[in-house]
Amino acid sequence: MQPLPQPHQRWIETPAMASASASVSASELIPVLPDDTGIQYLGEGAANIVYHISVRYPTPPPSLIEEYGDGTPPPSEIEDVEDRASRAAALHIFDNKLLRLRKDLPTTAPCAVAQENWLRLVAPLFDADQLVQQSLVQIRTANVIEKLNKELNGWEHNKYPLRGSLRSVDPRPTQRHGIYLADDEHGLLVTDMTPGSALNEEVHEFKPKWLLQSPSAPPGSIRCRQCARNARMKAIFAREYPHLAPNKYFCPLDLVSEDRRAIALVASQMDSVPSKALILRRWLESNTLLKRLRDAQRKLDPKGIFLSDPTTEDFCVAMTLRDCTVFLRLSGKGKEGHIEARLGDLDVKCPDKAEYWKATEQQLIDEGWYTGTEKAEDRQPLLCSLSSDRWKIVNSMRNGLN
Ligand SMILES: O=P(O)(O)O[C@@H]1[C@@H](OP(=O)(O)O)[C@H](OP(=O)(O)O)[C@H](O)[C@H](OP(=O)(O)O)[C@H]1OP(=O)(O)O
Numbered sequence: 001m002q003p004l005p006q007p008h009q010r011w012i013e014t015p016a017m018a019s020a021s022a023s024v025s026a027s028e029l030i031p032v033l034p035d036d037t038g039i040q041y042l043g044e045g046a047a048n049i050v051y052h053i054s055v056r057y058p059t060p061p062p063s064l065i066e067e068y069g070d071g072t073p074p075p076s077e078i079e080d081v082e083d084r085a086s087r088a089a090a091l092h093i094f095d096n097k098l099l100r101l102r103k104d105l106p107t108t109a110p111c112a113v114a115q116e117n118w119l120r121l122v123a124p125l126f127d128a129d130q131l132v133q134q135s136l137v138q139i140r141t142a143n144v145i146e147k148l149n150k151e152l153n154g155w156e157h158n159k160y161p162l163r164g165s166l167r168s169v170d171p172r173p174t175q176r177h178g179i180y181l182a183d184d185e186h187g188l189l190v191t192d193m194t195p196g197s198a199l200n201e202e203v204h205e206f207k208p209k210w211l212l213q214s215p216s217a218p219p220g221s222i223r224c225r226q227c228a229r230n231a232r233m234k235a236i237f238a239r240e241y242p243h244l245a246p247n248k249y250f251c252p253l254d255l256v257s258e259d260r261r262a263i264a265l266v267a268s269q270m271d272s273v274p275s276k277a278l279i280l281r282r283w284l285e286s287n288t289l290l291k292r293l294r295d296a297q298r299k300l301d302p303k304g305i306f307l308s309d310p311t312t313e314d315f316c317v318a319m320t321l322r323d324c325t326v327f328l329r330l331s332g333k334g335k336e337g338h339i340e341a342r343l344g345d346l347d348v349k350c351p352d353k354a355e356y357w358k359a360t361e362q363q364l365i366d367e368g369w370y371t372g373t374e375k376a377e378d379r380q381p382l383l384c385s386l387s388s389d390r391w392k393i394v395n396s397m398r399n400g401l402n
Pocket residue numbers: 045046047107207229319322323349353357360
């Protein structure tokens with residue numbers, strides 16, 4: 001198994017990386033984002049910022065070529081119109097795409113490297129229509145990063161909208177302030193999974209996280225890895241904000257359960273509107289995507305962080321699959337309803353995170369979060385599907401007894 005690059009040589013010099021830069025040097029194959037593209041902030045996570053893009057089509061629209069009709073124009077005009085038509089056709093690659101740009105962090109890789117890793121290590125694990133597709137786009141010529149970083153910075157320092165900005169207020173979550181975009185040659189064009197203009201279309205986004213117990217969880221665990229992590233986070237939150245209700249969460253094992261009651265529960269936890277929960281339930285009962293994701297998580301890390309080499313590609317891809325996002329686009333109604341499901345946020349993790357992964361696991365074990373033996377003052381309800389008390393607690397919560 002080929003190790004991923006080590007910290008001091010991160011993201012360079014392996015054969016895979018060399019082929020990435022080779023493909024990038026064939027830059028004529030990578031589309032260029034036109035200078036006058038409209039770029040509008042959509043959202044961000046810890047590592048990337050995602051933007052809506054609107055490219056400007058040449059005017060008059062190419063359909064005019066048909067409107068010349070019988071009065072044949074001079075050849076130069078025809079050439080001009082044809083030229084514009086072919087430029088417009090080339091711009092269609094930007095249709096239904098978002099622009100995803102990485103933040104300047106030690107754990108993010110240049111987009112060209114991320115793309116090479118995604119193509120080689122992630123895309124083969126799924127069908128094309130199960131993934132948010134991604135491809136490189138050149139952004140250097142349009143000075144995109146400089147402009148966008150100014151905008152991000154401006155939001156933090158100005159109370160009023162920047163000139164030319166469509167946003168009236170800072171859309172960035174406060175905890176994301178202070179981190180900006182990396183000055184890369186490339187960005188990624190990704191399948192746009194935001195709701196379309198069609199009536200009733202909406203998108204549900206969630207992280208399925210660890211769909212199986214952690215291989216290094218202690219014997220007798222009554223919480224799965226994610227429920228252990230969530231219980232710990234809830235306890236920290238409760239100490240800091242004793243009067244606020246914590247975020248709701250669900251047990252990821254329920255997402256791939258064969259028990260219809262567990263699926264109904266998780267669907268209702270994911271969306272409290274009954275009609276939406278019903279759509280989610282039907283999808284959870286019938287989809288093959290999440291089980292495929294679970295099986296890949298198992299295959300790529302059967303031993304866990306303490307017994308595997310966390311710097312291998314397999315391990316890093318397993319961790320990637322434990323932190324990806326599912327986008328569900330719901331359209332239509334009732335039985336006519338359709339769901340398009342795709343996995344996104346599949347940048348192969350950096351092996352530099354190994355110490356963090358080990359420390360996280362050790363903490364969950366040592367503090368008793370897996371075994372439900374956390375300190376009495378931090379005690380959290382045992383809502384994980386691995387706990388035999390789970391239904392009793394769920395029912396008492398439903399009856400308002402908890
Ligand atoms: O450690 P976890 O399980 O809490 O996952 C981290 C995520 O936290 P979450 O629990 O999903 O809110 C975390 O997400 P947020 O910052 O909470 O949006 C990141 O995705 C992080 O990965 P990276 O540092 O961006 O590569 C994630 O780190 P790893 O997947 O590398 O562990």
